[in-house]
Amino acid sequence: MANSKYEYVKREFEFHRHLPASNWIVVRIDGCHFHRFSELHAFEKPNDDRALRLMNACATSMLEKFPDIVIAYGVSDEYSFVFREKTEFYKRRESKNISLCVSYFTIVYGMKWKDFFPNNDLKEPPYFDGRVVCYPNINTIRDYLAWRQVDCHINNQYNTCFWALVKSGKTEKEAHQALKVI
Amino acid sequence: MANSKYEYVKREFEFHRHLPASNWIVVRIDGCHFHRFSELHAFEKPNDDRALRLMNACATSMLEKFPDIVIAYGVSDEYSFVFREKTEFYKRRESKNISLCVSYFTIVYGMKWKDFFPNNDLKEPPYFDGRVVCYPNINTIRDYLAWRQVDCHINNQYNTCFWALVKSGKTEKEAHQALKVI
Amino acid sequence: MANSKYEYVKREFEFHRHLPASNWIVVRIDGCHFHRFSELHAFEKPNDDRALRLMNACATSMLEKFPDIVIAYGVSDEYSFVFREKTEFYKRRESKNISLCVSYFTIVYGMKWKDFFPNNDLKEPPYFDGRVVCYPNINTIRDYLAWRQVDCHINNQYNTCFWALVKSGKTEKEAHQALKVI
Amino acid sequence: MANSKYEYVKREFEFHRHLPASNWIVVRIDGCHFHRFSELHAFEKPNDDRALRLMNACATSMLEKFPDIVIAYGVSDEYSFVFREKTEFYKRRESKNISLCVSYFTIVYGMKWKDFFPNNDLKEPPYFDGRVVCYPNINTIRDYLAWRQVDCHINNQYNTCFWALVKSGKTEKEAHQALKVI
Numbered sequence: 101m102a103n104s105k106y107e108y109v110k111r112e113f114e115f116h117r118h119l120p121a122s123n124w125i126v127v128r129i130d131g132c133h134f135h136r137f138s139e140l141h142a143f144e145k146p147n148d149d150r151a152l153r154l155m156n157a158c159a160t161s162m163l164e165k166f167p168d169i170v171i172a173y174g175v176s177d178e179y180s181f182v183f184r185e186k187t188e189f190y191k192r193r194e195s196k197n198i199s200l201c202v203s204y205f206t207i208v209y210g211m212k213w214k215d216f217f218p219n220n221d222l223k224e225p226p227y228f229d230g231r232v233v234c235y236p237n238i239n240t241i242r243d244y245l246a247w248r249q250v251d252c253h254i255n256n257q258y259n260t261c262f263w264a265l266v267k268s269g270k271t272e273k274e275a276h277q278a279l280k281v282i
Numbered sequence: 283m284a285n286s287k288y289e290y291v292k293r294e295f296e297f298h299r300h301l302p303a304s305n306w307i308v309v310r311i312d313g314c315h316f317h318r319f320s321e322l323h324a325f326e327k328p329n330d331d332r333a334l335r336l337m338n339a340c341a342t343s344m345l346e347k348f349p350d351i352v353i354a355y356g357v358s359d360e361y362s363f364v365f366r367e368k369t370e371f372y373k374r375r376e377s378k379n380i381s382l383c384v385s386y387f388t389i390v391y392g393m394k395w396k397d398f399f400p401n402n403d404l405k406e407p408p409y410f411d412g413r414v415v416c417y418p419n420i421n422t423i424r425d426y427l428a429w430r431q432v433d434c435h436i437n438n439q440y441n442t443c444f445w446a447l448v449k450s451g452k453t454e455k456e457a458h459q460a461l462k463v464i
Numbered sequence: 465m466a467n468s469k470y471e472y473v474k475r476e477f478e479f480h481r482h483l484p485a486s487n488w489i490v491v492r493i494d495g496c497h498f499h500r501f502s503e504l505h506a507f508e509k510p511n512d513d514r515a516l517r518l519m520n521a522c523a524t525s526m527l528e529k530f531p532d533i534v535i536a537y538g539v540s541d542e543y544s545f546v547f548r549e550k551t552e553f554y555k556r557r558e559s560k561n562i563s564l565c566v567s568y569f570t571i572v573y574g575m576k577w578k579d580f581f582p583n584n585d586l587k588e589p590p591y592f593d594g595r596v597v598c599y600p601n602i603n604t605i606r607d608y609l610a611w612r613q614v615d616c617h618i619n620n621q622y623n624t625c626f627w628a629l630v631k632s633g634k635t636e637k638e639a640h641q642a643l644k645v646i
Numbered sequence: 647m648a649n650s651k652y653e654y655v656k657r658e659f660e661f662h663r664h665l666p667a668s669n670w671i672v673v674r675i676d677g678c679h680f681h682r683f684s685e686l687h688a689f690e691k692p693n694d695d696r697a698l699r700l701m702n703a704c705a706t707s708m709l710e711k712f713p714d715i716v717i718a719y720g721v722s723d724e725y726s727f728v729f730r731e732k733t734e735f736y737k738r739r740e741s742k743n744i745s746l747c748v749s750y751f752t753i754v755y756g757m758k759w760k761d762f763f764p765n766n767d768l769k770e771p772p773y774f775d776g777r778v779v780c781y782p783n784i785n786t787i788r789d790y791l792a793w794r795q796v797d798c799h800i801n802n803q804y805n806t807c808f809w810a811l812v813k814s815g816k817t818e819k820e821a822h823q824a825l826k827v828i
Contacts, residue, residue: 122604195413195414202385206409211404234484246286303477418782470790470793496746563744563775566745567774586757599659607655611652
């Protein structure tokens with residue numbers, strides 16, 4: 101607005117990238133240092149029902165807030181949001197897509213925390229990273245979701261075994277050793 | 283991890299951009315729909331002291347959390363964070379820089395809200411967008427900060443006059459009219 | 465190879481962009497300052513048969529050299545080359561795609577020149593710019609080709625009328641005036 | 647121009663990247679399959695004086711044609727062109743910078759070939775790839791040139807020894823073996 105001699109810093113250095121049209125847009129959000137965060141807040145292992153329901157509640161808020169999201173899929177402390185192929189969400193500007201999604205998800209996580217952990221105050225701020233990826237057709241977006249689903253299954257299988265061993269008396273190191281792929 | 287046939291969706295479509303070395307990195311955060319948010323939460327006009335101090339408190343947390351930030355400057359509902367020229371913050375990956383900063387700022391805003399607005403519950407989630415810009419030397423980064431400062435001054439001057447007129451009995455439309463550049 | 469202390473200049477500043485998979489890749493080549501070049505070499509107006517056949521001969525060489533090109537379409541001093549959706553041409557690296565296509569086209573243009581203009585030495589070097597665009601599906605690539613075709617038709621129609629007027633005795637300025645859209 | 651319903655293919659898919667201001671721009675050109683090309687045209691080993699002088703002549707033409715190039719440095723079949731920090735060459739559009747440089751270099755190489763190889767017709771088209779890299783200050787651009795110079799020295803030293811061994815009667819395989827770093 102201020103039309104000063106300094107405005108060149110925007111014009112000459114600040115570039116916007118637009119995501120190409122006719123591509124499904126995935127914004128994937130992932131908890132940052134959630135290993136530590138989950139210990140600090142005494143999450144149950146291998147799966148904390150309250151934590152998973154909180155993630156799902158945040159995802160539900162996302163779908164209500166951003167109607168161009170057509171499907172969402174979550175695993176552990178990550179969630180993928182798929183925007184429909186033709187979305188014009190913030191003119192498909194990449195940094196807007198990443199930042200608004202991760203910001204909204206994060207604040208809802210904070211605001212809903214006490215609904216799921218009523219006796220458990222936040223000891224440090226939970227926060228997330230985000231990235232955006234474009235998929236050009238229905239097959240590749242289907243395979244994206246299959247990829248996350250396989251990853252969920254493998255990790256969950258491993259974690260279930262790992263924590264069963266730990267609960268049965270093994271140390272974490274021994275449990276890792278026992279489950280190592282030979 | 284799962285090494286499935288679906289992993290190509292990552293390899294062939296998910297690209298990381300790295301910010302070039304020897305550049306100062308600015309992450310600028312900006313409130314989304316804060317005009318509405320400030321009305322909903324009855325911010326005082328032209329400047330709400332509590333809201334500005336909350337922004338500053340969030341910025342302080344950012345500097346404690348991310349020591350590679352060397353200076354931060356805020357105006358209204360925006361804040362710029364300057365990472366030092368040589369930072370290796372998340373290997374200078376662009377989407378990590380944007381998303382982690384905006385996510386952390388947002389959650390701290392939510393968690394500190396009640397410290398500054400003790401009698402004023404959050405009626406809707408505050409959230410922010412973010413972007414990242416690189417500046418190659420000390421002159422351009424200085425001019426970047428001067429640009430934001432000029433913008434702050436101009437907007438503040440306008441808002442001070444605008445709200446003075448409104449408080450003196452003019453409608454918002456009349457106040458805008460009176461301040462129009464001829 | 466030399467593993468010197470200077471190699472950081474590559475690692476920290478030289479980034480490769482890969483074109484996303486499952487997209488048709490278009491490399492479009494366009495003559496640089498060909499208005500001047502065509503005058504200097506006395507191209508016939510509105511269409512110089514020798515010049516068009518030379519462009520086509522270069523395009524034919526391109527298809528022989530780069531078998532991943534599935535279709536090519538040319539207009540005046542430009543040519544579009546469509547690489548098949550699944551091509552792994554130079555691992556889909558953007559700068560390789562642009563530069564190798566434009567370089568090969570240019571050298572063939574130079575080497576074949578005397579076949580089409582036997583009595584007409586090159587007075588200055590002909591050269592071309594290039595760009596690359598990705599299209600995610602068959603509809604958008606079809607529309608891309610339709611776009612170039614419409615452009616060809618419109619320009620050709622205009623040029624045919626323009627040069628007919630000039631040959632009938634009008635100045636170039638008068639001809640432009642006569643054909644102006646009101 | 648044609649304002650047809652197909653123009654969306656440009657607007658929605660064709661994006662221009664601008665190189666950031668206040669950076670030195672390097673365009674580096676490199677011969678494609680020049681190992682084969684140099685054998686086919688019987689280049690002398692380790693260094694063919696005619697071929698090197700042809701590369702230098704092309705570089706000289708580049709500097710005359712594009713006055714924003716401030717220094718150029720060549721090694722074997724590659725050449726680096728450094729545009730001055732403030733250049734507005736084609737508005738710093740990346741694809742224009744790469745393609746016009748590589749195209750002009752290539753055509754001059756073809757046109758000047760017979761000046762340096764008068765008895766040696768081109769048996770196949772010589773062509774080059776190109777890339778662009780930005781360096782934010784005088785130290786990094788200096789180190790870029792030092793990097794290429796070290797690379798030149800190391801390769802030249804190796805090639806000089808290698809071809810001395812070959813000329814003394816060893817096979818190429820034996821020569822490689824003899825020079826292997828232990």
